[in-house]
Amino acid sequence: MALVTAIPAPLTPVHAARVLVLRNFVVYKSAWKLFLTGFLEPVLYLFSIGIGVGQLIDSFEFHGEQVPYAAFVAPAMLATSAFNGALLDSTFNVFFKLKYEKLYDQMLATPLTTGDIARGEITWGLLRGSVYSAAFLVVMLAMGLVDSWWAVLALPAAILIAFAFSAVCMALTTWMTSWQDFDKITLAQMPLFLFSATFFPVEAFGDGVLRWIVEATPLYRGVVLCRELTTGVVTWESAVSVVYLVVMGIVGLLVVRRRLDALLLT
Amino acid sequence: MISARGLRKSFGDFEAVKGIDVEVRKGEAFGFLGPNGAGKSSTMRMIASVSPVTSGELRIFGMDPATDGPAIRGRLGVCPQEDTLDNELNVFDNLYIYGRYFGIDRATCRDRATELLEFAQITEKAKSKVEDLSGGMKRRLTIARSLINNPDLLLLDEPTTGLDPQARHVLWDQLFRLKQAGVTLVITTHYMDEAEQLCDRLVVMDKGLIAAEGSPRELIDAHSTREVAELRFGVGEHEGLAGKVEDLGERVEVLPDRLLVYSDHGEEVVTAVLDRGLQPIATLVRRSTLEDVFLRLTGRSLAD
Numbered sequence: 001m002a003l004v005t006a007i008p009a010p011l012t013p014v015h016a017a018r019v020l021v022l023r024n025f026v027v028y029k030s031a032w033k034l035f036l037t038g039f040l041e042p043v044l045y046l047f048s049i050g051i052g053v054g055q056l057i058d059s060f061e062f063h064g065e066q067v068p069y070a071a072f073v074a075p076a077m078l079a080t081s082a083f084n085g086a087l088l089d090s091t092f093n094v095f096f097k098l099k100y101e102k103l104y105d106q107m108l109a110t111p112l113t114t115g116d117i118a119r120g121e122i123t124w125g126l127l128r129g130s131v132y133s134a135a136f137l138v139v140m141l142a143m144g145l146v147d148s149w150w151a152v153l154a155l156p157a158a159i160l161i162a163f164a165f166s167a168v169c170m171a172l173t174t175w176m177t178s179w180q181d182f183d184k185i186t187l188a189q190m191p192l193f194l195f196s197a198t199f200f201p202v203e204a205f206g207d208g209v210l211r212w213i214v215e216a217t218p219l220y221r222g223v224v225l226c227r228e229l230t231t232g233v234v235t236w237e238s239a240v241s242v243v244y245l246v247v248m249g250i251v252g253l254l255v256v257r258r259r260l261d262a263l264l265l266t
Numbered sequence: 267m268i269s270a271r272g273l274r275k276s277f278g279d280f281e282a283v284k285g286i287d288v289e290v291r292k293g294e295a296f297g298f299l300g301p302n303g304a305g306k307s308s309t310m311r312m313i314a315s316v317s318p319v320t321s322g323e324l325r326i327f328g329m330d331p332a333t334d335g336p337a338i339r340g341r342l343g344v345c346p347q348e349d350t351l352d353n354e355l356n357v358f359d360n361l362y363i364y365g366r367y368f369g370i371d372r373a374t375c376r377d378r379a380t381e382l383l384e385f386a387q388i389t390e391k392a393k394s395k396v397e398d399l400s401g402g403m404k405r406r407l408t409i410a411r412s413l414i415n416n417p418d419l420l421l422l423d424e425p426t427t428g429l430d431p432q433a434r435h436v437l438w439d440q441l442f443r444l445k446q447a448g449v450t451l452v453i454t455t456h457y458m459d460e461a462e463q464l465c466d467r468l469v470v471m472d473k474g475l476i477a478a479e480g481s482p483r484e485l486i487d488a489h490s491t492r493e494v495a496e497l498r499f500g501v502g503e504h505e506g507l508a509g510k511v512e513d514l515g516e517r518v519e520v521l522p523d524r525l526l527v528y529s530d531h532g533e534e535v536v537t538a539v540l541d542r543g544l545q546p547i548a549t550l551v552r553r554s555t556l557e558d559v560f561l562r563l564t565g566r567s568l569a570d
Binding site for chain 1: 277314316317318335336337339340342344346348350351352353354355359363364366367368369412415
């Protein structure tokens with residue numbers, strides 16, 4: 001057997017994240033069908049509600065512009081597809097790897113650090129969300145639901161949404177102890193999906209506290225960001241959303257790292 | 267390779283390692299022996315640079331795990347107690363991807379993985395799922411995986427636990443080859459025969475401390491007699507009969523199923539026992555082993 005050749009140079013954070021992504025990619029190569037479900041869900045919603053229910057609804061105002069209902073729902077589904085993609089990997093899959101597969105323990109026997117694992121897994125969640133969003137954006141284009149050149153920024157926006165949710169959901173997952181805890185994720189996922197101004201404008205909540213709460217939730221920030229970009233009605237709200245999502249992602253990332261330290265380096 | 271001074275590890279109020287000094291030299295096979303809960307695995311985790319040292323000093327390759335963890339781990343091979351393989355990848359990819367974690371390039375990884383499949387004698391299983399492998403194959407794959415980076419130091423935590431005798435011998439042979447190739451081995455084990463076979467030097471740990479240190483031969487000479495007479499009586503009689511044979515050897519050990527009389531001349535002990543009219547169901551005279559050293563030092567058998 002060949003003996004010691006050269007001691008490999010330590011991995012840079014980017015290299016380490018790439019290697020983790022490679023690992024997940026190899027796993028999914030043989031299970032690509034699983035990839036489809038996360039993409040199909042928002043597409044089906046777009047067809048049934050955006051277009052089906054949309055037939056019954058006149059166009060209405062968004063930031064003072066007249067927007068057809070389908071064009072109103074589509075960007076929300078774009079944000080949702082990023083959200084879904086990120087959520088799948090950063091919750092169930094991370095939990096499985098952390099508690100059952102002991103995959104991160106294996107990785108920590110190599111030069112990889114908890115920071116590398118956090119960045120790598122979040123990057124993967126982000127990529128999955130991005131692939132869904134990109135595919136969805138193509139569907140939107142094909143159906144004529146894009147009204148502005150601003151829409152080229154909708155993909156980076158969707159990537160940002162995927163990053164923010166991937167990081168925070170992975171952080172929350174580190175506190176889970178059993179599969180039952182995932183009911184809580186579903187419990188949060190459904191109302192976020194239904195009430196983040198996805199199917200009706202936020203004005204429907206009136207001017208009270210409720211509207212304030214909705215406007216402060218992360219998926220609403222993502223939805224409104226995508227909607228402003230694809231309809232071309234861009235306001236300062238987009239800037240708020242970008243800052244909100246960036247901060248959310250970074251905080252999530254830092255928490256994941258600290259939690260992995262506490263759980264694995266004992 | 268490894269140098270520990272006053273090394274301690276606590277988990278809350280519980281002190282798993284209570285201050286040990288260990289020196290492991292290049293090229294040797296070093297063993298940690300001890301009953302469950304002796305602090306072996308805690309020590310191994312600290313050496314593997316995944317468990318922060320509570321106090322004391324630990325240097326691996328002259329580096330401090332607290333600050334140079336990734337650099338140290340890049341030169342270590344770790345074979346954990348349980349087979350923590352990546353069940354979502356096939357056998358070949360388990361080796362290949364693991365190599366990539368070390369930052370090894372694609373081509374080298376592929377060559378190494380192919381070589382190691384050969385070494386582990388599982389080449390024909392390259393495309394199989396991990397869950398389809400037998401226990402022995404999984405263990406060999408785990409060991410093969412720990413060699414992907416050509417480690418200078420290989421840590422093996424109970425490498426043969428749960429394997430059948432055939433598989434153990436295959437593994438021992440492989441560990442011997444590695445040792446001959448100059449790899450330093452650090453092994454924890456429950457099995458005394460394994461320690462005698464593999465280790466140049468070992469420490470016996472008990473309750474977080476080192477009870478003795480030396481080569482297997484030295485330990486046996488220092489802590490046991492040349493021979494042991496094993497006397498087996500009826501169920502429940504051993505405790506009561508111990509007093510009657512006490513004076514025949516240097517020491518008597520009472521086990522649940524037999525009495526061990528330590529003496530340099532085992533046959534004479536057995537003759538004397540029979541002369542006293544005692545009628546053991548079975549007798550056996552054998553040479554002292556590490557097991558006897560272990561009993562002496564820890565006061566209990568390994569089974570618990």
